[in-house]
Amino acid sequence: MKLSRTTARALTAGALVAAVGSTGLSGVASAATSAPIRTTSVFATVSAESSVVEVNMSNLEAVKKMADTRPVVFLVTAPSWCGACKQLDPVIRAMNAKDGGSWVLAIMDRDKDGGAGKKMFTGITGLPTAIAYGRGAEMTNPKRMIGWGGESTTRTWIDSVVKAYGPVTPAPTGTPAPTSTPAPTQTTPGPLPTKPGPTGTTPAPEPTKPGPTGTTPAPEPTKPGPTGTTPAPEPTKPGPTGTTPAPEPTTTTPAPDGAVVTVASEEEWKAVIELSKQRPVVVRVHLDGQLPMLSGQNGKMAAAAVAKDAGRWTLANVDLEKLGMAGLAKLGIPMKGMPSMTVLKDGKFVGESLAGHSTETEMRTWIDANVGR
Numbered sequence: 102m103k104l105s106r107t108t109a110r111a112l113t114a115g116a117l118v119a120a121v122g123s124t125g126l127s128g129v130a131s132a133a134t135s136a137p138i139r140t141t142s143v144f145a146t147v148s149a150e151s152s153v154v155e156v157n158m159s160n161l162e163a164v165k166k167m168a169d170t171r172p173v174v175f176l177v178t179a180p181s182w183c184g185a186c187k188q189l190d191p192v193i194r195a196m197n198a199k200d201g202g203s204w205v206l207a208i209m210d211r212d213k214d215g216g217a218g219k220k221m222f223t224g225i226t227g228l229p230t231a232i233a234y235g236r237g238a239e240m241t242n243p244k245r246m247i248g249w250g251g252e253s254t255t256r257t258w259i260d261s262v263v264k265a266y267g268p269v270t271p272a273p274t275g276t277p278a279p280t281s282t283p284a285p286t287q288t289t290p291g292p293l294p295t296k297p298g299p300t301g302t303t304p305a306p307e308p309t310k311p312g313p314t315g316t317t318p319a320p321e322p323t324k325p326g327p328t329g330t331t332p333a334p335e336p337t338k339p340g341p342t343g344t345t346p347a348p349e350p351t352t353t354t355p356a357p358d359g360a361v362v363t364v365a366s367e368e369e370w371k372a373v374i375e376l377s378k379q380r381p382v383v384v385r386v387h388l389d390g391q392l393p394m395l396s397g398q399n400g401k402m403a404a405a406a407v408a409k410d411a412g413r414w415t416l417a418n419v420d421l422e423k424l425g426m427a428g429l430a431k432l433g434i435p436m437k438g439m440p441s442m443t444v445l446k447d448g449k450f451v452g453e454s455l456a457g458h459s460t461e462t463e464m465r466t467w468i469d470a471n472v473g474r
Contacts, residue, residue, distance in 0.1 A: 152197055152198070152201075152202040152204075152205055152206060153194060153197055153205075153206045153208070154167075154205060154206070154207050154208065155208050155210065155213070155214075156175070156207050156208060156209045156214055156217050156218075157213065157214045157215045157217050158214070158215040158216060158217050158220070159215075161217045161220070161221065164205070164207050165221075165234070165237070167205050167207075168205070168234050168235050168236055168237065169236055169237070169270075170269065170270035171202075171203060171204055171205060171266070171269040171270065172204045172205070172233060172234065172235045172240070172262050172263060172265075172266040172269075173204070173205040173207050173233075173234040173235070174193075174204055174205065174206050174207065174231055174232070174233060174234070174259070174262060175207045175209055175218075175221070175222070175231070175232045175234055176189075176193065176206060176207065176208050176209060176229060176230075176231050176232075177209045177211065177218045177222065177225055177228060177229065177230045177231075177232065178190065178208065178209065178210055178211070178228055178229040178230075179210060179211040179212055179228050179229075180210065181210075181212055182212075182426070182439070183228045183229065183439070184437075184438050184439075184456070184457070185228065185229055185248055185249035185457075186228055186229045186249075188249045189229050189231075189249045189255065190229075192252050192255055193206060193231070193255060193259070194206065196255065196256060196259055200259075200263075203263060203269055204259070204262065204263055204266075204269075207234075209221075211228070222239075226247065226394065227247050227248055227395065229247075229248065229249065230245055230246070230247050231245065231246040231247075231255075231258065232245050233245075233262040233265070233266075235265075235266045240262065240265060240266070242261075242265050243258055243261045243262060243265065246258045360407060360412055360414075360415045360416065361404060361407060361415070361416045361417075361418060362376075362415060362416070362417050362418070363417070363418050363419075363420065364384075364417055364418065364419045364420075364424070364432075365419075365420060365423045365424055367431075367432065370432045370434075373415075373417045373445070374445070374448045375448075376415055376417075377445040377446055377447060377448055378447050378448060380412075380413065380414055380415060381413075381414040381415075381444055381445070381446050381472045381473065382414065382415045382416075382417050382444070382445040382446075383403065383407070383414060383415070383416050383417065383442055383443070383444055383445075383468070383472065384417045384419060384434060384442070384443050384444075384445050384450075385399075385400070385403055385416060385417065385418050385419065385440060385441070385442045386419045386421055386429065386434060386436050386439075386440060386441045386442075387399065387400055387418060387419065387420060387421065387439075387440040388420075388421050388422055388439060388440070389418075389420070389440075390420070390422055391422060392439065392440075395439070395440070395458055396439060396440045399440045399442075399458075399459065399464075400418065400440070402459075402461050402464050403416055403442065403464065404416065406464060406465060406468055410468075410472075413472070414468075414472045417445075419434060421436075421439075435450055435454060437454040437456035438454075438456025438457040439456070439457065440456070440457075441454055441455070441456045441457075442454060442455040442456075442464075442467070443455075444471045444472055451471070452470070452471035453467075453471065455467045455471075
């Protein structure tokens with residue numbers, strides 16, 4: 102089957118990497134393919150001659166078997182919300198088409214694979230992650246390619262995979278493998294280990310294990326900010342009967358040092374908008390619980406920064422895992438990457454967003470430029 106370029110580049114509504122709601126969706130990296138790309142849908146038959154396969158739990162074993170005759174590159178990805186994944190996707194597909202089926206590209210989309218990626222691989226510290234697999238086992242040379250390092254880096258890594266695998270047995274044609282059945286849709290990235298990886302990647306959800314720097318880490322329980330910070334009381338608290346009371350009126354009194362609020366409901370968001378009319382609010386969309394090494398580290402740096410600035414601005418943490426992409430879009434909160442920080446002043450978002458992995462110095466520079474000294 103041929104995969105349309107539109108499908109390869111498609112975004113879901115409310116995609117994280119795009120600015121959601123008020124800012125609209127950003128475009129995907131343009132397709133780099135000039136020749137048709139052979140693939141199968143998530144629910145289609147996996148044939149021995151296929152060179153691009155969408156993996157799920159029902160066809161996982163059949164795909165692994167394909168590595169007996171040629172190398173299989175498992176790409177753990179989430180192109181619907183991961184910016185780095187969007188950049189790599191059309192490029193690596195085009196390379197596979199150009200190489201004429203000498204290796205198999207096995208796509209493990211975190212939102213569609215039904216948990217196949219988590220079952221097969223541990224230690225995923227960021228998205229995208231490309232893993233070389235040959236003759237029944239993960240190849241140790243080359244090591245995993247994590248994040249988006251550019252077309253040249255990707256080409257070099259693919260060539261090293263093919264070289265390390267050795268002679269390739271021509272793939273037989275017309276030998277269908279077991280037909281896959283629909284995999285349950287996953288709307289929220291699963292937890293996974295994380296370590297900041299190369300800049301410009303997106304956190305990957307899956308079990309927890311620390312990993313390399315500059316990629317897209319996975320979700321895990323949110324960790325408290327630096328000692329000594331005093332979180333400001335959240336604008337709203339659920340009432341005894343389970344209803345949410347109206348937000349308490351804001352005052353012009355400066356927020357306490359290290360003022361941090363959370364947003365998990367429309368009422369709390371309205372309170373943040375009112376607060377932004379008194380002082381700047383840095384709205385931080387995160388997956389600290391799933392991506393402790395990337396998003397979680399970013400949260401600690403942000404908490405330390407707001408504490409240092411002694412109430413000059415407020416940090417509003419928006420937990421994407423709780424609010425969901427639909428909730429994010431409904432409230433009009435922009436999302437340029439994971440994590441993503443944008444300044445809200447007088448109820449409007451201003452300036453450039455700070456998205457993805459950043460150092461403490463980069464965050465401080467961005468705060469001074471967008472919040473003001």
